Amino acid sequence: MLDWLPENVSIFGEGVDHLFTLIYYITVAIFILVNVIYVAFIIRYRRKRKGERAYHYHGNNLLEFSWTALPFVLFLFLAFYSDGIWEDIKYSDRTPNPDLVVEVMGQTYMWHFRYPGSDGIFGRRDAKFMGTTNPFGIDPDDPNGKDDYTTINSMTIPVNKTVLVHLSSMDVIHSFFLPNMRVKQDAVPGQWVDVWFNSMKTGKYEIACAELCGSGHYLMRAVLDVKSQSAFDGWIDEQYGSQLAALSAPAAASAPNADASQNDQSAPAVSPTH
Amino acid sequence: MEAVLSQEKHAHAGGHAHGESFIRHYIFSTDHKMIAKQFMFTAIFFLFIGGAFALFIRWQLAYPGQPIPLIGQLLPSTWVNAQGAVTAEWYTQLLTMHGTIMIFAVIIPLLVGTFGNFAIPLMIGADDMAFPFLNMVSFWLFPLAGVIMMSGFLMEGGSAAAGWTGYPPLSAIASTGQTLWIVALFLIGFSSILGGVNYITTILNMRAPGMKMFDMPMTVWAVFITAIIITIGTPVLAAALSMLFMDNFLSTSFFVPAHLTVATRDMSRTAGGGQPLLWQHLFWFYSHPAVYIMILPGMGVVSDVLSTFSRKPLYGYKAMVYAIIAIAFLGIIVWGHHMFQSGMNPLLGTTFMVSTMVIAVPSAIKTFNWLGTMWRGKMEFTTPMLNAVAFVSMFVIGGLSGIFMASTPVDVFIHDTYFIVGHIHYVLFGGSLFAIFAGLHYWFPKMSGRMYDERLGKLHFWITFISFNATFFPMHILGIGGMMRRIYDPTVYDFLKPFQPMNEFITISAIVLGFAQFILVYNLAHSWFYGKKAKRNPWRANTLEWQAPSPPPHGNFDTELRVYRGPYEYSSPESVQDYLPQTVSPEELLAQRQRHEERLAQQEHAQPVA
Numbered sequence: 001m002l003d004w005l006p007e008n009v010s011i012f013g014e015g016v017d018h019l020f021t022l023i024y025y026i027t028v029a030i031f032i033l034v035n036v037i038y039v040a041f042i043i044r045y046r047r048k049r050k051g052e053r054a055y056h057y058h059g060n061n062l063l064e065f066s067w068t069a070l071p072f073v074l075f076l077f078l079a080f081y082s083d084g085i086w087e088d089i090k091y092s093d094r095t096p097n098p099d100l101v102v103e104v105m106g107q108t109y110m111w112h113f114r115y116p117g118s119d120g121i122f123g124r125r126d127a128k129f130m131g132t133t134n135p136f137g138i139d140p141d142d143p144n145g146k147d148d149y150t151t152i153n154s155m156t157i158p159v160n161k162t163v164l165v166h167l168s169s170m171d172v173i174h175s176f177f178l179p180n181m182r183v184k185q186d187a188v189p190g191q192w193v194d195v196w197f198n199s200m201k202t203g204k205y206e207i208a209c210a211e212l213c214g215s216g217h218y219l220m221r222a223v224l225d226v227k228s229q230s231a232f233d234g235w236i237d238e239q240y241g242s243q244l245a246a247l248s249a250p251a252a253a254s255a256p257n258a259d260a261s262q263n264d265q266s267a268p269a270v271s272p273t274h
Numbered sequence: 275m276e277a278v279l280s281q282e283k284h285a286h287a288g289g290h291a292h293g294e295s296f297i298r299h300y301i302f303s304t305d306h307k308m309i310a311k312q313f314m315f316t317a318i319f320f321l322f323i324g325g326a327f328a329l330f331i332r333w334q335l336a337y338p339g340q341p342i343p344l345i346g347q348l349l350p351s352t353w354v355n356a357q358g359a360v361t362a363e364w365y366t367q368l369l370t371m372h373g374t375i376m377i378f379a380v381i382i383p384l385l386v387g388t389f390g391n392f393a394i395p396l397m398i399g400a401d402d403m404a405f406p407f408l409n410m411v412s413f414w415l416f417p418l419a420g421v422i423m424m425s426g427f428l429m430e431g432g433s434a435a436a437g438w439t440g441y442p443p444l445s446a447i448a449s450t451g452q453t454l455w456i457v458a459l460f461l462i463g464f465s466s467i468l469g470g471v472n473y474i475t476t477i478l479n480m481r482a483p484g485m486k487m488f489d490m491p492m493t494v495w496a497v498f499i500t501a502i503i504i505t506i507g508t509p510v511l512a513a514a515l516s517m518l519f520m521d522n523f524l525s526t527s528f529f530v531p532a533h534l535t536v537a538t539r540d541m542s543r544t545a546g547g548g549q550p551l552l553w554q555h556l557f558w559f560y561s562h563p564a565v566y567i568m569i570l571p572g573m574g575v576v577s578d579v580l581s582t583f584s585r586k587p588l589y590g591y592k593a594m595v596y597a598i599i600a601i602a603f604l605g606i607i608v609w610g611h612h613m614f615q616s617g618m619n620p621l622l623g624t625t626f627m628v629s630t631m632v633i634a635v636p637s638a639i640k641t642f643n644w645l646g647t648m649w650r651g652k653m654e655f656t657t658p659m660l661n662a663v664a665f666v667s668m669f670v671i672g673g674l675s676g677i678f679m680a681s682t683p684v685d686v687f688i689h690d691t692y693f694i695v696g697h698i699h700y701v702l703f704g705g706s707l708f709a710i711f712a713g714l715h716y717w718f719p720k721m722s723g724r725m726y727d728e729r730l731g732k733l734h735f736w737i738t739f740i741s742f743n744a745t746f747f748p749m750h751i752l753g754i755g756g757m758m759r760r761i762y763d764p765t766v767y768d769f770l771k772p773f774q775p776m777n778e779f780i781t782i783s784a785i786v787l788g789f790a791q792f793i794l795v796y797n798l799a800h801s802w803f804y805g806k807k808a809k810r811n812p813w814r815a816n817t818l819e820w821q822a823p824s825p826p827p828h829g830n831f832d833t834e835l836r837v838y839r840g841p842y843e844y845s846s847p848e849s850v851q852d853y854l855p856q857t858v859s860p861e862e863l864l865a866q867r868q869r870h871e872e873r874l875a876q877q878e879h880a881q882p883v884a
Contacts, residue, residue: 027674047652054845055650059590071638075631082681090620127533172444179756190531210690215362218761
């Protein structure tokens with residue numbers, strides 16, 4: 001049955017899948033054991049003749065104790081075993097140092113992604129600036145924000161790098177679900193949550209919304225593009241360039257220092273992954 | 275003296291015959307049996323509404339955007355598009371109302387309202403509930419709430435559409451239908467609290483002489499513990515609903531943070547500063563125990579049915595009682611396992627995982643004791659028994675699939691997928707609803723005074739059992755594949771496209787499952803009027819309700835009751851028969867045995883002559 005799992009490309013996904021498999025075999029074993037006994041009883045202990053009597057018996061304390069203690073030990077083992085993996089995935093003090101930080105904002109029914117730009121620093125944001133034209137609430141007065149760039153429904157990351165996502169929502173609760181990364185985290189308005197992953201393989205993967213967010217919930221789909229480091233750097237340059245061109249386009253007509261922006265663009269773009 | 279007493283009893287028993295009007299008897303009745311029947315009829319009506327909603331949902335999932343066959347063109351244009359296919363808006367309303375109706379208007383009213391009301395006074399030997407008037411109010415709040423909830427479909431913007439969990443901010447910025455949903459749930463909660471208080475008082479104070487707490491049948495124990503959970507948990511839901519109502523209607527900000535970007539509503543009156551996760555904590559503080567409200571009475575009914583038809587004492591009676599108490603207690607401290615991915619501190623995830631794993635233990639104890647009950651029994655596979663046997667097996671699946679979710683790292687993947695949908699239906703349908711089927715057939719002779727049709731009962735069971743598994747088991751596979759719940763069209767996602775044949779298979783099974791329920795209704799309705807007359811104790815059972823006439827008159831019992839022993843003395847060597855009712859006194863038992871031995875001696879004596 002576990003063959004139906006989407007391909008795992010996440011580093012910690014192996015731990016998740018391993019646990020999934022372990023619980024699968026344990027539960028299947030218990031299920032078979034209980035049901036074999038059950039069906040055997042159903043066949044063996046049916047009433048065949050009128051007047052037959054069952055065994056008059058009220059129970060056995062030793063048995064009660066053992067079938068209390070055994071599941072208790074088994075389930076506690078599962079809890080503590082699971083907890084190690086859980087802590088690696090979710091505890092902030094276990095998160096590896098990120099190579100790339102991306103901000104993700106859910107909006108009915110799309111995902112916004114924000115990259116820190118060439119300086120590697122996100123511009124200040126404040127919820128009071130948030131709106132449909134400024135989903136992250138970027139402070140227009142902060143120079144660090146000038147080179148930040150955003151995308152809609154498309155996230156690009158380098159392969160084999162730790163990506164840290166700051167996640168939030170601008171309206172209702174969404175859930176950031178990357179099946180192949182074994183990542184799922186609710187995006188809650190008014191709150192920023194961190195979630196990290198590391199893809200071991202390049203390729204295009206789907207991002208879904210997993211929390212009901214309205215009638216268009218099913219349309220809230222984005223694509224995750226995992227590129228090699230060099231392709232990712234190329235993509236960064238391209239994005240940065242087009243972002244800058246868009247910014248300077250109105251200014252270029254009047255401003256004499258159009259060359260300066262040209263220079264900026266040709267300057268080596270420092271990707272935050274370096 | 276005794277003659278006077280029995281005369282009084284008889285006059286009381288004839289209750290409604292002299293001077294009770296039609297309205298007092300059938301509509302605003304204070305008789306617990308009539309109220310139980312009212313709960314039953316109303317809940318079965320809602321079962322079909324909720325079931326129809328499920329079939330519309332299933333149709334859309336299997337054949338996205340295709341017209342609903344036969345009736346698609348007849349539905350209003352706010353529900354379906356020009357071709358007669360379900361719209362995304364209506365789909366979201368349907369899934370919300372399906373969940374809400376099935377939980378609050380079907381399962382809880384059937385298990386707690388119907389069986390609680392019918393069985394408690396009869397099984398403890400009381401003539402009615404402690405507060406009959408309160409009981410009547412408790413029932414009438416329920417159809418009132420139902421009408422309010424359903425009227426959402428007539429409002430602009432349709433009914434509630436934020437899921438049965440109603441997470442804000444989505445539910446706090448919604449249309450009138452959502453407000454009606456809040457009001458309706460508040461009233462249903464109020465109805466539950468009134469019922470809960472009544473059950474607790476009745477069980478503590480009105481047991482027949484001689485009946486100790488540990489002489490009570492498991493059904494009564496289960497409903498008793500359930501009533502305690504209801505009175506602890508439901509006020510919390512009521513508080514949360516009140517806050518959500520104010521957020522929705524008066525622009526307060528309990529659950530609404532500042533600076534939301536919302537196109538559908540003017541947020542300028544909302545100050546912000548609220549916390550969406552607060553709702554989830556309050557909601558699940560009630561709604562996780564509510565899962566046990568929906569399963570514990572079922573466990574009680576199944577314990578009684580299994581013991582009766584295995585002709586064997588319930589294995590580990592006290593362990594079963596303690597397991598129910600343990601489930602109820604632990605059930606109050608596991609709510610956070612619904613919120614592992616919610617943005618709650620992951621440290622809390624660890625603690626809730628441990629408590630959740632621990633609650634699997636009492637469930638395991640119950641399963642093993644049910645197996646123990648059947649061991650060396652002499653089982654009779656009547657319809658109630660078949661349903662009870664199915665309950666145990668389905669509950670095992672539902673319980674085991676819960677372990678996946680309890681494990682936080684696995685939950686990261688399967689949370690909010692069809693794995694959860696499969697799990698909840700194995701617990702609520704495979705568990706609760708099969709227990710309800712068992713109970714409905716088991717008490718049908720007592721309730722109606724007639725026998726149901728055994729062949730139709732078995733037919734209904736087998737079709738339901740098979741189509742149930744064909745419908746809900748593949749949902750686990752969909753969940754493993756990653757299919758999100760509550761999506762209108764899975765084919766939007768490339769990774770879900772391979773699952774479309776499975777979605778079609780599930781839908782076909784669900785249609786069979788839905789239509790099979792007409793067999794149940796036909797059987798019960800037809801037998802109610804034309805069934806074979808039932809004896810007092812058709813199942814040769816021990817508990818007190820079988821000492822009353824079928825159906826019991828107003829005031830229930832026509833004999834003085836005294837309880838001498840526990841409810842599960844089947845196949846006792848002390849008894850001549852293979853059962854030993856709780857009311858048989860030791861003297862009477864001795865006399866029975868003497869008569870029996872005399873008869874045997876006579877037969878032996880007669881033998882040589884023949």
